[in-house]
Amino acid sequence: MVKRPFFGLGKPNLKYPVVEAQEQDTVKEIPVPDRVTLSLEDPYETDEELSVKIGDKVKIGQKLKLKEDDKAYVISSVTGTIAGISQYDGYLGKTYRTISIDTADKDKSDGQRLVLGNAGEFLGCLPGKPDFASFLDTQSTLNTIIINGVDKDLLIGINQLIVKTEFESLKSGIEYLRESTGASKIMMVVSPEVSSQAEKTGADVKVIKSVYPNALPEVIMKNILGTVVPIGKSCEEMGVGFISAEAVLAIADAITKEQIPVNKLMTVIKKDYTTVNVSARIGTHIKTILDALDIEMHHGDRLVLGGPMMGHAIYSEDVPVSWDTDAIMVQDKNQINLSSDSQCLNCGECVRACPAKIPINMLVRVLENGLYEDAAKEYDLLSCIECGLCSYVCTAHIPVFHYIMLGKYEFARIESMEETNV
């Protein structure tokens, strides 16, 4: 864990990791598991009339949809039989339908070759970019695409590793992006260590200081493009699309090698903060990966999907790897820091740490009392870019980030209720 420095005059200085050259061989392949679980956002309430059923045979690369005319789909990452379909409540009240598939023929691991007539049809979900379909839809509005060669969260090194080692392949992916989306500018954001490799990809390379949270989309927009995203707008509405280097590599592989992307590269952060990069089928259960790395988890430990600043803690090992799982972090019982319910001291650490300049000392008082509308209108709740630095530095150990996310969720609910009432 990164503690506060001895001298504490400035902001927290959390550096992104630097990938060493020899790490390129150390991506550990996780074998194809017996069962994978895929999840799909689920707008339906009942199981009836779903187009996927238990017992259906599926092939690798096949599109699975909940209903025949749905736009959203998930690509099966193995060949096998559907063994179960269930519902799952995710972060911020989103509901998902999970589809478990028993793998039929594990040895035929490279049976994933499919001749693609139109690659775009199968690229709706990419590793590292689950909503790539929206990119292809909005082709007229996107004028800049920024390829993120730095991982958003700390201790994760997959995008940097890809830029460092796969710059040849990235080139063809970038060309595909240019053709299919019609974006006039394609930029790549990298840390100084890999800028020479990034230059070879043909993208417009921008070097950023590798300090958290410089790799978050809103911060990149501000620092690189000089435009601030106004409240209530997304980067895409501003004509800027973000995609990770991993997703670009997946596109390149799909075109040149005719492989449908079904593997996800991840960084596993162990209890002693050492990291291993692994590659696994999407849908592989976390337990399989942890077992393959000989990481033992005990009751009361913490398991996080994602990095230390922005990940989501989960309560069980039987959760699958998803398209956007960049990291798996495990923490031992005694490494867990608990929040407290003490009041804000007004020390101002959060205010100085906040990259969005939110008056958090005031905001947290308002949020603690459930005044979500005041929070949004007067104390800049919606400016938050969700980096988590406020909780990281909080002297009183207040779960500030948690309060903010709850506030955003509740405020959105209030807004939508008001709209329906009108």
Add this chain to the structure above:
Amino acid sequence: MFNQKLFVGSHAPYWHNGNSISGKSYHIMLAALPAVIFGIYQYGVPAVGVLALSMSCAMIWELIMNILMKRPVSIGDGNAAVIGLLLGMLLPATTPWWAVIVGTFVAVVVGKQIFGGMGCNPLNPTLVSIAIIMLSWKSLMDFNATLVNYDFDFNMIYPLAAVKGFGASAVADYTTRGLLMGQQSGGIGATFGLGLIIGGLYLMLRGYIRWEISLSFLAGVFVTALLFNVSNPDKYADPVFHLLTGYTLIGAFFLATEDSSSPVNFIPMIIYGAFAGILTVLIRNIGAFVDGVVFAILIMNIANPLLDKIRPKAMGRGTKYA
């Protein structure tokens, strides 16, 4: 169900930089130690008595309030101990026991707990208490009277009282070096300039107090005192004298920087510190009181919520400043 492995769920982030309330309190007490030890060395056992009684009473009042208000016991965070220690440092060594008990009651109960505890107090608790003692029992805070039985090898007239009554010539024999080394009468922990500066530098560099507030406070005192001094050098003492006497240094490093009653944004911190410094010298030179630090900081405490409205526009909002 019994064998099922369940993991601890919580919201991101999963790291913390290790800041804590108790850590902060202990560092403040640590930084105050040089001045406290010097005070004990100078004034002997009575000073130990005042400091010990003040700290312990502050903690006991906190505990009593915790129990009465059915709140979790919070004496472990060290904040009550800090309040007690600072109050003891401001008092003269001969303060009677009942005044210390009343003083800590005012500080912890009236100054802090009735507002809801740490972080909710609009005024610095220590200063509320010392202000009430100053107004209620004037003789207790008259350092010339209370320290009359002490005789050291330096001028034992309280320097600020001397300059107020007799003009700058009365304090001509105070050297900067002597004031830094604590050769002046005053509160137990408020006279050793060098020790306070070392403690203040430590806290500023470690980030436990804000340098903006401390330095702008000192700058405010210096500039205002300089202007007075230039206008009438016979009547008003020089700025360095004002920096090193009375409560100026302890005020700059330990009192004005109290979290809950001071602003958090850059410009407000500068305004807060500078105005507190200016008011200090105004009260000292043309006001009724001998030392102005207490009331100057209290007045700026009241202005704090208003000052903190000056803040940068958050990302995604229109213009840069409100």
